[in-house]
Amino acid sequence: MNRYHVFAMFLSVLVLSGCISHPQTAEEFRKAVPAAFSAKVETFEVNRPFSQVASTFQKMGPNCLAKTIKTTSQTNMSYQVIVTTYKPTVVVTGKKAELHVQQHHEQGVLNVSKEPDGGYYLLVADAQPVTQTKTRIDLYRPSIGHGVLIQAVKNWATGENIGCPDLTK
Amino acid sequence: MNRSVWSPLDIGRIAFIVLLVCTASFLAGCFGSKTYPNTLEKNLHVHTATDSGSWFSHVRAAVDIHRVGEDCALDYEGTVQLADPKIDIGIPPHRWSYLVFVFANSSFLANRSGTITYETLLKARPNYHYEIAVRYRDDMYHVGIRETLPNQSTGREIEPLELSACRSSTGRK
Numbered sequence: 001m002n003r004y005h006v007f008a009m010f011l012s013v014l015v016l017s018g019c020i021s022h023p024q025t026a027e028e029f030r031k032a033v034p035a036a037f038s039a040k041v042e043t044f045e046v047n048r049p050f051s052q053v054a055s056t057f058q059k060m061g062p063n064c065l066a067k068t069i070k071t072t073s074q075t076n077m078s079y080q081v082i083v084t085t086y087k088p089t090v091v092v093t094g095k096k097a098e099l100h101v102q103q104h105h106e107q108g109v110l111n112v113s114k115e116p117d118g119g120y121y122l123l124v125a126d127a128q129p130v131t132q133t134k135t136r137i138d139l140y141r142p143s144i145g146h147g148v149l150i151q152a153v154k155n156w157a158t159g160e161n162i163g164c165p166d167l168t169k
Numbered sequence: 170m171n172r173s174v175w176s177p178l179d180i181g182r183i184a185f186i187v188l189l190v191c192t193a194s195f196l197a198g199c200f201g202s203k204t205y206p207n208t209l210e211k212n213l214h215v216h217t218a219t220d221s222g223s224w225f226s227h228v229r230a231a232v233d234i235h236r237v238g239e240d241c242a243l244d245y246e247g248t249v250q251l252a253d254p255k256i257d258i259g260i261p262p263h264r265w266s267y268l269v270f271v272f273a274n275s276s277f278l279a280n281r282s283g284t285i286t287y288e289t290l291l292k293a294r295p296n297y298h299y300e301i302a303v304r305y306r307d308d309m310y311h312v313g314i315r316e317t318l319p320n321q322s323t324g325r326e327i328e329p330l331e332l333s334a335c336r337s338s339t340g341r342k
Contacts, residue, residue, distance in 0.1 A: 168283025
């Protein structure tokens with residue numbers, strides 16, 4: 001996480017806390033994102049059966065995202081340490097697979113609004129079957145920063161270049 | 170204008186700084202990472218490929234090896250720097266080891282650094298070999314472990330196992 005991410009986080013916290021209370025559940029997050037300044041909804045289809053997408057979410061989500069990350073940045077005038085804990089949650093039912101990603105700053109970032117259990121919602125990905133071989137993805141995600149995380153979740157959906165995102169970026 | 174180069178105060182300050190540096194170096198040696206002895210028969214074959222994707226940043230990969238006690242407590246045994254494309258490591262069979270693959274990135278221009286890890290428990294089986302692919306590219310990393318018998322190319326993928334699995338298996342006893 002660099003200063004750009006911190007600024008983006010600050011903006012999103014500011015905007016969301018100033019206008020509405022910060023989303024406390026994944027459903028609240030889905031509703032808040034379309035109107036948020038620093039978040040957007042992205043919808044696309046992948047040529048992959050729903051069961052495979054759900055399985056990849058179940059495997060990669062906990063393996064890659066249940067992490068505590070420490071980053072340090074230093075200038076002539078400052079030294080900053082940010083410790084962030086990410087919490088993935090995967091919920092799979094017969095017709096839908098959900099991946100929720102929350103982040104909680106243990107150190108280095110000041111929270112200005114009420115934080116849900118597990119941290120602020122950062123991203124929600126919903127996968128639903130379209131046909132036997134196609135799956136629709138609704139991605140509720142930040143529009144500033146966190147590009148590596150977003151790309152990783154897209155890769156998990158498409159099945160291409162599957163890996164874990166370097167959450168320090 | 171005729172001024173001596175070092176006053177007693179300056180010498181005192183310099184001595185203090187030297188002492189401070191020596192103490193810091195000593196402490197770093199005591200509490201920092203240590204090299205894994207790697208004296209056992211080699212059963213882990215680590216294939217590493219890292220690319221930070223930028224001239225202005227660098228990624229280093231390493232693996233920390235911990236002994237797992239009967240109470241699932243970790244005892245740090247040392248670190249192997251994965252600086253070469255292929256490195257062979259020996260871990261004891263029959264007992265649990267805890268492997269922590271560390272990707273440390275640093276950006277020269279932004280003066281920023283961070284580390285991300287991939288951890289797994291592994292109980293090496295005697296006579297088996299473990300091919301481990303460690304990859305970092307485009308800000309994505311992957312660690313894949315495949316268990317094989319000697320002289321066999323096929324094998325089975327080993328899924329990562331959390332430390333809590335040790336605790337739960339110990340609790341069942």
